[in-house]
Amino acid sequence: MSTNGKASMVTINLDGNEVEVPAGINLVEAAGIHGTEVPHYCYHPKLSVAGNCRMCLVEMGTPMRDRATGEAVLDENGVQKIGWVPKPVIGCGTNVSPGMHVKTKSSMVTDSREGIMEFLLVNHPLDCPICDQAGECRLQEFATDYGRGYSRYVERKNVKPKRTKLGPRVTLDDERCILCSRCIRFCQEVVDDDVLGFVDRGSFSTLTCFPGKELSNNYSLNTVDLCPVGALTSTDFRFKMRVWFLKESPSICAESSAGSNILVSSREGVIHRITPRRNDNVNDSWMTDSGRELYKQVNSKNRLLGASVSGESVHLAEAISAATDLLQGKNVGIVGSCRSSVEEQYLLNKLAKNIKAKKFLRGHFGDDDGILLSADRTPNLRGNLVTGFSSKYPSDQLTQLSQALGKKQIEALIVMGEDLSDSDINLDELKVPVVFLGTQQNATSEFSQVVIPMLTSFEKSGSFINRNFRLQSFKQAIPGPAGLLPDLHVLASLINGLCDDAEQSSDLATIWKQMSKSPTNPLNGIVYSHIPDDGIQLNGAKWDSLSFVEKNALHFSPVKQTLKA
Amino acid sequence: MAKTVVLQRKPLSLSERTYLPQIVTGLKTTFSNMFKEKVTLQYPEEKPNIPKNYRGVPTLVKDPNGREKCVSCQLCEFVCPPKAIRITPGSVPEDEVDREHVEKATQEFEINMLRCIYCGYCQEVCPEEAIFLQDEYSSSGYTREEMINNKEKLYELGGTLPDQHYKWDKKKVAEGEGNAH
Numbered sequence: 001m002s003t004n005g006k007a008s009m010v011t012i013n014l015d016g017n018e019v020e021v022p023a024g025i026n027l028v029e030a031a032g033i034h035g036t037e038v039p040h041y042c043y044h045p046k047l048s049v050a051g052n053c054r055m056c057l058v059e060m061g062t063p064m065r066d067r068a069t070g071e072a073v074l075d076e077n078g079v080q081k082i083g084w085v086p087k088p089v090i091g092c093g094t095n096v097s098p099g100m101h102v103k104t105k106s107s108m109v110t111d112s113r114e115g116i117m118e119f120l121l122v123n124h125p126l127d128c129p130i131c132d133q134a135g136e137c138r139l140q141e142f143a144t145d146y147g148r149g150y151s152r153y154v155e156r157k158n159v160k161p162k163r164t165k166l167g168p169r170v171t172l173d174d175e176r177c178i179l180c181s182r183c184i185r186f187c188q189e190v191v192d193d194d195v196l197g198f199v200d201r202g203s204f205s206t207l208t209c210f211p212g213k214e215l216s217n218n219y220s221l222n223t224v225d226l227c228p229v230g231a232l233t234s235t236d237f238r239f240k241m242r243v244w245f246l247k248e249s250p251s252i253c254a255e256s257s258a259g260s261n262i263l264v265s266s267r268e269g270v271i272h273r274i275t276p277r278r279n280d281n282v283n284d285s286w287m288t289d290s291g292r293e294l295y296k297q298v299n300s301k302n303r304l305l306g307a308s309v310s311g312e313s314v315h316l317a318e319a320i321s322a323a324t325d326l327l328q329g330k331n332v333g334i335v336g337s338c339r340s341s342v343e344e345q346y347l348l349n350k351l352a353k354n355i356k357a358k359k360f361l362r363g364h365f366g367d368d369d370g371i372l373l374s375a376d377r378t379p380n381l382r383g384n385l386v387t388g389f390s391s392k393y394p395s396d397q398l399t400q401l402s403q404a405l406g407k408k409q410i411e412a413l414i415v416m417g418e419d420l421s422d423s424d425i426n427l428d429e430l431k432v433p434v435v436f437l438g439t440q441q442n443a444t445s446e447f448s449q450v451v452i453p454m455l456t457s458f459e460k461s462g463s464f465i466n467r468n469f470r471l472q473s474f475k476q477a478i479p480g481p482a483g484l485l486p487d488l489h490v491l492a493s494l495i496n497g498l499c500d501d502a503e504q505s506s507d508l509a510t511i512w513k514q515m516s517k518s519p520t521n522p523l524n525g526i527v528y529s530h531i532p533d534d535g536i537q538l539n540g541a542k543w544d545s546l547s548f549v550e551k552n553a554l555h556f557s558p559v560k561q562t563l564k565a
Numbered sequence: 566m567a568k569t570v571v572l573q574r575k576p577l578s579l580s581e582r583t584y585l586p587q588i589v590t591g592l593k594t595t596f597s598n599m600f601k602e603k604v605t606l607q608y609p610e611e612k613p614n615i616p617k618n619y620r621g622v623p624t625l626v627k628d629p630n631g632r633e634k635c636v637s638c639q640l641c642e643f644v645c646p647p648k649a650i651r652i653t654p655g656s657v658p659e660d661e662v663d664r665e666h667v668e669k670a671t672q673e674f675e676i677n678m679l680r681c682i683y684c685g686y687c688q689e690v691c692p693e694e695a696i697f698l699q700d701e702y703s704s705s706g707y708t709r710e711e712m713i714n715n716k717e718k719l720y721e722l723g724g725t726l727p728d729q730h731y732k733w734d735k736k737k738v739a740e741g742e743g744n745a746h
Contacts, residue, residue, distance in 0.1 A: 128638075128692070129636050129638035129640070129692045129693060130636045130637070130638060130668055130669040134638075156738075156739040156742065157739060158739075159736060159739050159740040162666070162668060163659060163668065238656070239637070239654050239655065239656045239668075239669050240654065241639075241654070242638070242639045242643070242654075244643060245639070245642075245643070
């Protein structure tokens, strides 16, 4: 396909117009590039071609050549004749070739589509009123766009099981399945967990799990997104909300350093589901099931909803001034967070610099699944490196902090969301006052003198830097709880309160102006509002020597391995 | 300028001066009406006849088998111009015998009658023929909360309407007659 890193182009004739398309792509993609929709169910750009739905039938012809001599066959006007294939071909399984002619709007194509739609709808229950897919259903869309508009079918429709549990998170409605096999191919090709298959023949065909297996891998909900109809449904989202009420906001998954691009669907400030957003450089069209559950922390029981000083709830402004009083003139230690956004880490670093505080950082690590759940379970560890909060790779303990506390070098602590009790700090022996800033209650927040509630990544705007050193911005999806201020505002007021001549703005654009000033920083020249939807690749070569924990995964290979190779 | 002409009023005749013929004519009209059929309605003791296509208070109806017809598709909530409808969807337990094949139903259904403008879009959009603006026209209350009709109230107001489809029964028959897989 490519010879010098750039895709070579071929010219094809699409519905009578000569257009240039990259060589090697199929007709569905080629037509899509030029704004012509070729309807399809089974084809998915990130999966292998199965060609079983037959919805993408188009007419195709190639320039004629004499079989014996290989010379071009010309018509009476001296133009090369087109040898049309007598029957329609599937667009997904046909790759472009130079001079190829394609008709996507001819009467044969229209008839084919009507016929296919009619067959697909023969046993379809048409229960759109109760189907969660309604509103984003390809069958619904194509039935209105390419269908006949009325049914000739008078016989009784099939009745199949309506709520088969395929796994802990996926429920199958057999009646709605159009047997496109996307879910099967996804499990085989992307997750390498071959559990789904079709059994029985004809109208008895059914999607099922192989005996003794279930669809329980951490990517099972992607099959729900892939399903072009409402056959596979998410047990969590099932019958919760119709999709046309949902507002979709682009965001970044905060589960691990993979930084999957996501869409947060909310209605009136309540998040109902999280779905992946396509980014071919990061997560293709997938995300983990565990990442989809993160929205539950927004309304979880242990969410911090109000500020408190010594256990008594106070107004946020009072808590901030209590914190500045507490920290004023002391040797402060700051425990940063790999879960904060880049902007917050920058402000925290600035605060540390201004009050000459010692900085501490810990990471959170788990197993790497080799796809989109990386060993680093924080979304923004690299942000700490880029903003200068840390120059070393953090461990999962706070050994330096416990040593500094032991030597009595620290008189007060600022903790960003971290729970010290599950590190090597013993809270019972901790004698210094603590200012806790975080979203959830934990042992440290209960211990702290001042607790300032923060916002989750769904309730604020900012950016994360993922395992590839890719800077990705996320936008506020829902408003935060009443009475809470943006985290940047809290940090800016701490800076302004603790440093006499500081005038730190809490405005995102202004902070970015300050951050991108230094020519040696990878963030140099970046404007927040101009960060594209698929992110910006930063140059992280400066930190190549650090021993990052991530392993080979989707669109990612560790630096050391690439250097060796 | 127009010329002003002063008209001379004719002197009244004897019978006119007695006023009797005029009084008799008036009483004739009065007495003739006393024996005609009454047109005044003694509301609220008497209720008016409501025409069939009247758009009264929106209500939810059950089918003759006593099943709730609403499947909580939320199309009425979507189409409602004054946003008077608020639905909380829920699912029907699988083992419920009376509602076989029905998977979805409302957990809560609220219509705010202070917002409702009686446009009838909800009835028009309903794919399950579950919501009807029937003949109830008078709704009043002492508080705002009273004016929000909840699911229970809506089904109480709606009652049972005849059904032309028996959708779920048909499905059960299809399952029984060998279309089951």
